[in-house]
Amino acid sequence: MDIALDKVCALIRQARQFDVKEGETDPDSGSNPTDDRSFDVLETNAGDPVEGExxxxxxxLNVDxxxxxxxxxxVGRGDYDKDEWDEAVALAKERTDTPTSDYLLGIPNLPDLLDEGLGAFDLSCVDEDGGAGV
Known part of the structure; x- marks a missing residue:
């Protein structure tokens, strides 16, 4: 792979924060965070800082x-296996219809698929001391 494991793990962590959000459920609630115990933080809205990050x-990131x-x-989704890595990367480089950030953010369960892809290469975001890196 031509991307550092720590970069993939950082994206997985960010994507997990984004993945738990849901659509706006009560746009005109009129409540404030003190009254509703800040539940609105789990709603997706325009200008979401996690999405921006x-x-x-x-x-x-560079093209590679x-x-x-x-x-x-x-690979994580099962479209390719690790033996077809070079072919998958080549096709990904040819994919120019949508910016990569848009494409990735549009994929349901992005962090799980990235994690599964790493697993195909016997890689993990769990640190060597037994703590969860993600």
Missing amino acids: IRAFVDG ERANLVALVW
């Missing part, structure tokens, strides 16, 4: 790293 992170992320998702 993910976009900035992915857009800041972005292609590796897409290929890793495809």
